[in-house]
Amino acid sequence: xxxxxxxxxxxxxxxxxxxxxxxxxxxxxxxxxxxxxxxxxxxxxxxxxxxxxxxxxxxxxxxxxxxxxxxxxxxxxxxxxxxxxxxxxxxxxxxxxxxxxxxxxxxxxxxxxxxxxxxxxxxxxxxxxxxxxxxxxxxxxxxxxxxxxxxxxxxxxxxxxxxxxxxxxxxxxxxxxxxxxxxxxxxxxxxxxxxxxxxxxxxxxxxxxxxxxxxxxxxxxxxxxxxxxxxxxxxxxxxxxxxxxxxxxxxxxxxxxxxxxxxxxxxxxxxxxxxxxxxxxxxxxxxxxxxxxxxxxxxxxxxxxxxxxxxxxxxxxxxxxxxxxxxxxxxxxxxxxxxxxxxxxxxxxxxxxxxxxxxxxxxxxxxxxxxxxxxxx
Amino acid sequence: xxxxxxxxxxxxxxxxxxxxxxxxxxxxxxxxxxxxxxxxxxxxxxxxxxxxxxxxxxxxxxxxxxxxxxxxxxxxxxxx
Numbered sequence: 001x002x003x004x005x006x007x008x009x010x011x012x013x014x015x016x017x018x019x020x021x022x023x024x025x026x027x028x029x030x031x032x033x034x035x036x037x038x039x040x041x042x043x044x045x046x047x048x049x050x051x052x053x054x055x056x057x058x059x060x061x062x063x064x065x066x067x068x069x070x071x072x073x074x075x076x077x078x079x080x081x082x083x084x085x086x087x088x089x090x091x092x093x094x095x096x097x098x099x100x101x102x103x104x105x106x107x108x109x110x111x112x113x114x115x116x117x118x119x120x121x122x123x124x125x126x127x128x129x130x131x132x133x134x135x136x137x138x139x140x141x142x143x144x145x146x147x148x149x150x151x152x153x154x155x156x157x158x159x160x161x162x163x164x165x166x167x168x169x170x171x172x173x174x175x176x177x178x179x180x181x182x183x184x185x186x187x188x189x190x191x192x193x194x195x196x197x198x199x200x201x202x203x204x205x206x207x208x209x210x211x212x213x214x215x216x217x218x219x220x221x222x223x224x225x226x227x228x229x230x231x232x233x234x235x236x237x238x239x240x241x242x243x244x245x246x247x248x249x250x251x252x253x254x255x256x257x258x259x260x261x262x263x264x265x266x267x268x269x270x271x272x273x274x275x276x277x278x279x280x281x282x283x284x285x286x287x288x289x290x291x292x293x294x295x296x297x298x299x300x301x302x303x304x305x306x307x308x309x310x311x312x313x314x315x316x317x318x319x320x321x322x323x324x325x326x327x328x329x330x331x332x333x334x335x336x337x338x339x340x341x342x343x344x345x346x347x348x349x350x351x352x353x354x355x356x357x358x359x360x361x362x363x364x365x366x367x368x369x370x371x372x373x374x375x376x377x
Numbered sequence: 378x379x380x381x382x383x384x385x386x387x388x389x390x391x392x393x394x395x396x397x398x399x400x401x402x403x404x405x406x407x408x409x410x411x412x413x414x415x416x417x418x419x420x421x422x423x424x425x426x427x428x429x430x431x432x433x434x435x436x437x438x439x440x441x442x443x444x445x446x447x448x449x450x451x452x453x454x455x456x457x
Contacts, residue, residue: 013448016445253383
């Protein structure tokens with residue numbers, strides 16, 4: 001019997017074959033199985049989109065109509081956390097437009113074993129978070145008479161980050177460069193200018209600058225949150241930086257996920273980004289309780305990644321790729337497109353839909369697609 | 378080297394393989410297409426870096442699909 005199934009391996013998709021296999025009655029002759037599969041194959045062939053079917057248009061309507069039912073501005077709190085992530089319509093627009101800078105970056109960092117079972121989870125999460133000098137300062141005081149600045153550090157925070165005051169002084173020295181001397185003693189950093197005639201406002205400027213010096217963690221990660229998913233721990237972060245994240249060896253490099261499409265494309269390639277588009281859109285639709293056939297979303301994702309790089313559905317992305325001048329002009333900024341086309345002497349072959357609508361001709365869709373050939377007598 | 382490329386086994390990256398010249402011919406004939414009409418993949422795409430791709434080659438991608446179980450997709454390599 002498995003031989004018969006093998007024969008249909010290239011003709012019918014795997015999931016349909018599986019379904020047939022499960023639903024077959026216990027006693028079924030080979031001839032009957034063959035008959036069933038032949039019927040299934042015919043049915044499958046008939047379910048194809050016909051040549052000339054405007055699948056894009058149907059897709060646009062199928063996504064657009066339920067889209068009107070969506071709550072416009074929803075800010076959803078991921079899990080039990082205080083992480084604030086863009087969802088709802090703004091997020092859908094962001095994905096389909098292929099925005100380079102997204103509203104709220106987010107990563108899901110899966111961990112390797114022992115860490116995924118909860119070992120040192122708080123410490124790990126804390127070490128990922130980007131920390132600036134500001135986070136470690138308890139108090140800054142400036143002595144005006146001898147132009148000295150004293151920073152007392154928050155000892156408990158130093159301990160969590162596993163840093164010592166002289167190490168921080170070194171980082172500060174690197175980050176500031178100019179003529180200041182650093183002295184450390186027991187949780188206190190003293191900063192004095194090397195020359196005596198440094199103006200006082202320079203010291204005040206320095207104070208602001210010091211607060212902003214990068215100390216440790218991964219750049220761009222503003223919040224971290226260890227979450228339990230199933231029976232393992234996952235760190236959810238606000239802010240996205242996969243490249244630096246992969247340098248840490250407690251991170252599982254095979255499962256780390258970001259919601260930044262361009263970052264995913266750069267590191268995992270165009271096929272991965274296609275999957276991320278689908279997943280991210282489905283995630284939003286699920287939270288809104290909207291049911292759209294996944295084939296429409298897959299079509300959009302395929303179109304966005306067709307050229308080998310990620311392209312948004314806007315005049316800088318896939319609309320720019322259209323060969324017809326009139327089609328591009330009909331979308332946005334018509335004057336620009338027509339002038340440029342005139343200057344370069346572009347030719348419009350009227351092969352697509354919109355330009356034929358413009359000049360009142362039959363559009364090449366459905367029955368308008370095939371041409372008619374006749375024999376002349 | 379191997380440690381650096383661990384992330385290329387990512388769960389989101391489907392299997393990429395290169396087509397031989399013979400397979401390439403057969404594919405073009407089967408669908409009656411030219412290379413230009415296939416979807417593209419950049420020669421610098423990280424997911425195919427281990428295949429040593431060249432321009433005008435075809436990459437076969439076996440995706441997991443929620444509707445069909447498994448689907449096969451082709452992309453032509455471009456140098457841009």
